[in-house]
Amino acid sequence: MSANDDVASREAAVVVSALHVRRGGKAVFDGLELSIPRGQITGLLGPSGCGKTTLMRAIVGVQKTAGGTVTVLGEPAGSRQLRSRVSYATQAASVYDDLTVAQNLSYFASVLGSRRADLGALIDRVGLTGQARQKVESLSGGQKNRVSLAVAMLGDPEVLVLDEPTVGLDPVLRQDLWALFRSLADDGATLFVSSHVMDEAMRCDRLILMRDGHLIADTTPPELLRETGTSDADAAFLALIERGDTSHGRHAGSEEGAAS
DSSP: OOHHHHHHHHHEEEEEEEEEEEETTEEEEEEEEEEEETTSEEEEEOOTTSSHHHHHHHHTTOSOOSEEEEEETTEETTOGGGTTTEEEEOSSOOSOTTSBHHHHHHHHHHHHTOOSTTHHHHHHHTTOGGGTTSBGGGSOHHHHHHHHHHHHHTTOOSEEEEESTTTTOOHHHHHHHHHHHHHHHHTTOEEEEEESOGGGGGGOSEEEEEETTEEEEEEOHHHHHHHHTOSSHHHHHHHHHHHHHHHHHHHHHHHHHHHO
16 A cells, blocks of 8 residues: 555545455446545435445444455455444434334433433434424324434534435425534534435535446536536536546447457
8 A cells, every 4th residue: 555545544434445246146336435524524325225224234333245345444345343333324214113202312322322411402413302202103204214314423423324214205304404414514514415306416525426236437616527527416427427438439340359
């Protein structure tokens, strides 16, 4: 490892190196390389099925891999030292339906050894003060996801991995949650947030764009628009896909010509 690589590794919250993941005999990732900077919001964007959830599972150490390494805060992903430093909110709400919002937070706080005195403020931060005494089973899907988000925020983790946290939310609630994400990053947390809604890309500090298990861009919102000559994230993503398809077509044509 060069001196520059060593510095980059220390500055990154997550380093993925030569990651291989297979599912059903098919490669999901075939040597994926990326890094996630500390203290920023990194957006992971791409269509459904491109590998976003698989990558997030690898980062939190619950994904079976076929090769490569994933390092989080200087430790192997999923290691015991990271249990209180890294949190993960899945697409499906990971809370108990038969408990109230407040009871869920109290239970998970006990498991994690977090302070219970701050639970009311945490419930307020995710916009569920009015539902604190309701059982989770009576909540909407978007509200359940916000309970999971509150659980993920317990103990002020250094890295939050959030898998499509705004799915099913109306525009006002999405705006509120992104304001919350920004405040967490401003306080020093690292957020890795997946989405298939491209307009959320412009709210991130850094962007990882994927398609079919491949990294097609590692950039910033302004750089993305400038490089593609577009004015919005949807158009930029489509431009990147078209550029990749055209490049692949030229490459395939050259191979055919060489073989003939």
